[in-house]
Amino acid sequence: MIFNAFERMVAMRYLRARRQEGFVSVIAGFSFLGIALGVATLIVVMSVMNGFHVELLNKILGFNSHLSLSSSSGNGVVGDFDAVTEKLRKVPGIASVTPTVQGQVFATGTRSGGAGALVKSVRQEDLQARKLIAESIVDGTLKDFVADDDVAVMGANLARSIGVGVNGEVTLITPIVQTTMAGPIPRMKTYRVVALFDVGMYQYDNSIIFIPLESGQVLFQKKGGVTDVEIMADNIQDVPALKPAICAALGTKLDFNAGRAAYCTGGSTSYVIGDWEQANADFFTAVEVERNVMFLILTLIIIVAAFNIISGQIMMVKDKGRNIAIMRTMGASRGTILRIFLISGASIGVIGTALGCLLGTAFAYNIENIRRFLQEVSGTDLFNPTIYFLSKLPAIVDPMEVALISAMSLVLTLLASLYPAWRAARLDPVEALRYE
Template sequence: MLLSPFEWMIAKRYMLPGRGEAFIALVAGISLVAVMLGVAALVIVMSVMNGFRAELFDKIVGLNGHAIVQAYGGRLDNWQDVLEDVRQTPGVTRASPLIEQPLLATFNGRVEAILVRGNTQEDIARIKSKVTAGSLTPLRPGGDMVAIGSRLAQNLGAQVGDTITVINPQGRSTPFGTVPRQIGYQVAAIIEIGVYDYDQAFVVMPIADAQTLLLTGDTIGMIEVTTTDPDNVETILAPLEEKLAGQAIVTSWKTINASLFEALAVERVAMFVVLSIIVLVAVFNILSSLIMLVRAKTRDIAILRTMGATRRSLMKVFVTAGFLIGALGTGAGVLLGFVFLFFRQPIVRGVELMTGQNLWDPSIRFLTELPSRTDPVEVAVICVLALVLSFLATLYPASRAASTDPVQVLRYE
């Protein structure tokens, strides 16, 4: 809808009302700010929700793989053969033996529930980037060295070089009952995965040491699997699941974390709908400001009609005036949203300092920092939504202006 020079001149004049129309200008300015805040809120919330899901997915799946092959009863005896079958399955990129067992750890009188994780040397090397203190190099079979989560280290008061005691209730039998097995392990490294539940419980050791601690012999608990496409992991592993029927069960990340990711998906949709209402309210402000502008300019519109201005021209003038308010608010909102996301962590810390409240508790939020991942497609959808609503809001006032009867207006002039 291109404007002629005449139409553009009138549109610019109406977008900047005179002194006697300051209230109309104020309402138009409020409309612009409202659109800006609504669009910014949508961009910020959707980016944070996307970032939360992506970060959580990367950390959980990156550590545990896309699926788990777990034996009935918790012990996989012929795991070498099963491991070979998994690795030969089309679509599988990596498969590693794994032992996970909840136990207890003590240090200086403090007791904490832990999750002992027995990994291969290759898998231990993969978490090298997560080390915050010490080194993973000493973690060798038979070395009685472990890496522990950062939160667990804080809860126990342990540091690199300290010796923690891991307690296995399934110890040796004596005439007086079962004596829990207690083995001391020196802390070689402190790791931070970024997921609170992992950082407060993980004790990583070589898989041979985990077998010795748990008295399982040459067996493992499970095999973690990584595939080419995590979204289609169930389809990729369907042949393997049929082959291992009755021997082991294949569980994908979707099943393991189903409640968490489904809750995130529902919350994401709900937040989009709720925050879209803010944009809708801002659009009604544009509608009201244009209606007031048409009422104030009724005489001017009538004069323009008598001078030869067509209904179509007047329609285009008022649609342009209202649409530009929405367009400017949308652009400013996207810019404000990106600025907020870039400085999100300092903003959160600043609000925490001012209010004295912990806004991002890792024990509740799972992640240690506020994440963000902007989806260009979603930003485009938000912009289109705001612009379409702004355009629709201009149609009624513009049609009223275009239908002005100059005879009725100027009869008594």
């Protein structure tokens, strides 16, 4: 072994300081707690950031498509969308294709006032195929979402805010103005609510309404066409490679020269292809930047604890100067002295890192239960969904990330122990014993 039994025994005895050396022991204790808390905090924060990224990605892709095809003409309507849909479904790598009409509305219910909402008009089979929606219905059923009726499926938070329930009526007012005998008025239509969903993402639960495709075409005056054709890929990593194949299936060729968007040009109709990454680039970039900044800030806790190890070990070397000199005169080599103090300093880091890993992973796995408990005890909202988008605090523990944090902590504490150990090994026995 690198460290023999004598070196380990002396190092452990030095860590258990006697009463007159209590201050050294206090510094070692604070260093140990600093390492443990730093590692635990870093694991918890990184796990929560991982959870945020994954949950937001799943929610966003549950509502929005991987790719979105629209017309590049002035009105933006994709005509003959059924033929376009059939062509795209034959492209290898595409899982589903959904024609849709989207538009902003003002939704009103039984309560005074209302709320802004995004209406997505889809067919019943396409809505039922979206697992995120189908598995998140909290009231009503999607079986009543039929094309022949003026029906709607909406977010539970939105329904609650405007005072609408299942079998209640919601009126949608569009920005499109129609001319009547009374003058120009916005187009509006009333729909019967047949189901409410709660996907756990406030932004969607408080702003999305689904209506049948035919109703959306009438409401937004897109008869015979759709505003978007949503495309889901078998593998999200294949999204960039699908763009040329989509253009080829539509009898066009891919053109990236017009800004960030991909254009299909050269055919009778030109199309614009947008992908989920472009649509949410700013959002996910902000999450990634915040994640990196939090990692750097919390790493400082471990670095501060490592400096405490340096100061504590230097004080220990000074207090143990006589003992070091006696061991040197009895035959202990400089390497032996160096290893003794290296063990005593590194032990603080090893044990502190191990405890931090246990605390951090246990806290991360139970963070939602802990949040609920603290929220009940304090009576305050600790995780406001209007701010954080999600209604639950997510956490995903990445074993590789935990291993990286642990390795970083061990390396820092080992480096912090080197200088005091080197000073102890360089101590001259004659100078140490001269005034004893």
